Every structure is written in structure tokens, then in C-alpha cells.
Amino acid sequence: MKYLRFFPFYVLSILPFWMLYMISDITYFLTYYILGYRKKVVCKNLHLAFPHKSEKEIISIAKKFYKHFCDMFFESIKLLTIKPSEIENRFKINNLSQLTDHLKNNENIMLYTAHQGNWEWLTTVPLFLEVNCNTLYKPLSNTYFNDLFILMRERFNVHCIPSDKGYRHLLHLKNNNVVSMNCVIGDQSPLGKSGKSQTQFFNQQTSFFTGAAKIAKKTDSIIFLPYLKKIKRGTYELFFETIVNSASNLDEQNIIDTYAHKLEEVIQKYPELYLWTHKRWKRDGITY
Template sequence: MQRLIYLIAYPILLIISILPFRILYILSDFVFFFVYYVFGYRKKVVRENLALALPHLSAKERLVIEKKSYSHLCDMFLEMIKTMGISNKEIDKRFVFKNLEVYKSLEKEGKSIALMCSHYASYEWVISMNSKIEYEGYALYKPIQNKYFDNLVRKIRSKFKAHLLPIDKSILLIDNNFHKNIKSLYGFASDQSPIVRLNTYWTKFMDIEVPVYVGAEMLSKKFDMNVIFLKVKKLKRGFYEAEFEIISTNVKEVPNFGITDMYLRKVEDQIMEAPEYYFWTHNRWKHKDRNPKFLKPKK
């Protein structure tokens, strides 16, 4: 069944990938109409998230952000497919790293690098960075259940020298690279909601107490990596600008969870600048009332 679904979908994806951008965005507007107005995809989740994260805005202002966020979501989905056929020259024109020298200065220090980013703007096109660096680049990800689509995604990423690293295999590979002195760049998108366990770290995100991922901090300290944040801006439709911000070059001196908290503050600032480009369809705050520290014991 997985193979059949892939064989049906692949020709459609291939056709979309060769469309001129002008036609691509006309298609995106068409998709937006059905996703937002006809199917109402996760509209309840989006509205709840916006109300929680942006309570200072009026319902009318949040509705404007809501519609813009769905439009951007459709753009980004089609841009992701477009990556199948996009050239290095084209993606370099559309996704610009404005201060790559900051990253390269860290490579010269001779330590591996943890790059932290969020599900904001075009997190898919960050992979173009790998064609501009000396280190091996790995992006930690959760594999797609359909193995054929998963292989396709890996193949697309390989065009830009990017390696997709399944989360459950990340520690083993990073440990191996560390002991073989293979300097690498590891990309973490750490703004989603983890499984809640007794030892889960809870902190404020958009002023709401939530569980957060600490894997990037844990691994950067264990293997003594420099840590940077990649802030992405959407300049206009199909054009983005990314800027590196150093979080720490001496991670072992940072108090526990300090790196995670600094990262979250940067994500919050990014969201507040232009909230319509955040990934609001994910139920990021679903565990907000489940912190074990505050739950009343059952009688």
C-alpha cells in the first residue's frame, strides 16, 4: 500500500516541482482556499494556539494572522516540493544567509556546532546551507512512516550535501563522529512538544508553562559543541533571509537549561516580529496543564 500511494503521488509531485514560481503560487492560493475555507484543516488548534500565545491581540487581529499563516503554510508546502527540481543558483537567490562569516568563524575554532532553529518561515530551505560549509551537515528528524517518501526526502536533501539523521540514531552517530574527530554541524528544531515524562523539563514559552526538548543542549554539553541560532525572516513570497546568532561558545559554563531558555527567548522574539510565519497548526501547548509538579494527587 505504501508503494502504491507513492507511485500515485510521485508524478504529481514531480509536475509541481517543475512549475515556474509564478504558477506555483497561483496553485498555492488555490490550495489555501480548500485547506482554509473548505476543509478547515486544524483551524480549532490554530485559533486556540493564537489565543494562548497572543492574548494581547484582539480576535480580529488574530484572525488576520490566522489567514496569513495558512497562506504561508501552503506556500511552504509547495516550496518544499519545488525543492525536488530547484537549482542551487535559484535557491541561493531565494534563501540568503546574510552573515555566513559568523558561522565560518566557529568552524575555525575546531569544534562541532549545534544549530538551533524553529518551525518558522522556511525551515525546509535551511538545507541550502550545507553547500556553503566545510563541516558535514546533519539535520535531526523523525522519519516519515512511508519508507518511499522518506527515501525521496533523503534524496532531495542530498542535492545540498545534507544528511537526515533519525532522532533515535543521533546519539550513536554524534558519539562516533566525536571520537573519530569528525567535525560536524547538527541541526535541531527544538520548538515542538515532547512526550511528557517525570524528568521532562518545563519552562515558559510565549508565557505559558510547557514541556520542552533539551536534546540540543544535552548533546552540545556532552560533546562540547558551539551553539548557534538561525533566525529566518520572510522578505516576500518565495524569498527569505537567514541570520546567525551565537548562543554559546563555552557551553559547559552555562547553567543547566540555560541554553534551552536562551533559544526559546529567541524563538519568541522571532514569532512576535511576524507571527503569521510560525507553524501554528502544531498543538504546541497541548500539555500546558499537565506539569506533574502542579497536578493534584489522586485520592
């Protein structure tokens, strides 16, 4: 049934990478030059993040970002059918031993992630580790695409949990002595009455969810920031930057401050690999 429901995406997914990148090039031209999808937002964000860069440098980063953004979409669709052996050839993990050592000691791990690199490919990490792996996500209002992304993300044994149920589920695992690796995206803008805290991020006072820090503390997790370096199209190297060796020893603000600081360092190195299309600072007083 799933093959019929998502038939167009399965057709795309079985295409070889070189053909997908031809389609991606066309999509980039349409997105950047014709439709101008969120170009004002992207340029505004880049100017805020890099105030000392020239207009020429900003445009150069923006174009590279849009090329990567289009590539990433088709690479993500490829998750529907890609073979594990091909993932292992295209997705290199630089310092996996950092994780395996903690897991052998029965310590929980939190991957405090961001919209950087191809974050959807992080769902393939269970191919390299034998561990109970969970990711918290905010359900999309469009159920078709919501179900499509769950299908892609769970293909390699990642358990997708709606954010509003995540705290209870992960605490249940902790109380039952189930060692787990849990993935939480930390760079989304908090909405409504969500728990939030502010810290400096690219020269702006920026709001962050406090939920990830609370979960890490309650589950006494080792926290890592995973980030990706793009070697070439369809080939990435994954790194793990330690944020906290024991979350129970720090307050939530300290965890968020450290996360924001390390994420900013990564984005400074690879600005074109960050998601610049969302209005990250809209609720913190910035007018778009």
C-alpha cells in the same frame, strides 16, 4: 527508480514558481475557507500566545499564516529539482561569517532550529559552507512521505539521522575529531518518557526536549538559533542568533531557557511565519 516512485512531486517541482504560487493560492482558499484545516487549533494557539491582541488581529495573523503555510509546502517540493544558482538568488544569509569563523577554529556548531519560516530550506545551507552537515529527524509513520522528505533534505549534502540514533552518531564524530554542523529542531512537544524540561514560552509553562542541550554539551558546540525573514514569496533572508558560545559551560536548563526566550522574540516579530497548527501546549495542561 526514485523519479518513478515520486513522479507526481517531480512534476510539481519542475513548474515555475509563479505557477506553483497560483496552485498555492487555490490551496490556501480550500484549506482556510472550505476545509478549515485546524483553524480552531491555530486560533487557540494564537490567543494563548498573544492574549492582548484583538480578534481581528488574530484572524489577520491566521490568514497570513495559512498563506505562508501553503507557499512553504510548494517551496519545499521545489527542493527536488531547484538549481543551486536559483537557491543562492532566493536564499540570502545575513551573517554567515559567524559560522565560518567557528568552523575554521575546528569548533562544532549546533543549529537549534524551530518550525519557523521555511525550515526545509535550511537544508540548502551546505551550498554556502563546506562542512559535514547533519540533521536529526523523527521518522514519519508513512514511509512514502518519510522517504520523500529525506530525498529533499539530503539533496544538498545534508545527512539525515533518525533522532534515536543521533546522540551516538554525533558523539562518534566528536570523538573522531570530525568538525560538524548539526541541526536539531527544538520546538516539538516531548512524547512519552522522552527527556524533557519546562520553561516559560509565550506565557505558558512549556515542555521542551532536553536531547538537543545534552548533545550540544557533549560535543561542546556553539549553538545558534537560525531564523528566517520572508522578503517576498520564494525569497528569504537567514539570520543566526547566538544562543551559547560554549555549551559545555552551561547546564541544560540554561540552554533551553535561552533558546525558548530567543525563539519567542523571533515569533513576536514574524508571527505568521511560525507553525501554529500543532497542539504545542496539549501535554502541558491546555485543553484544545
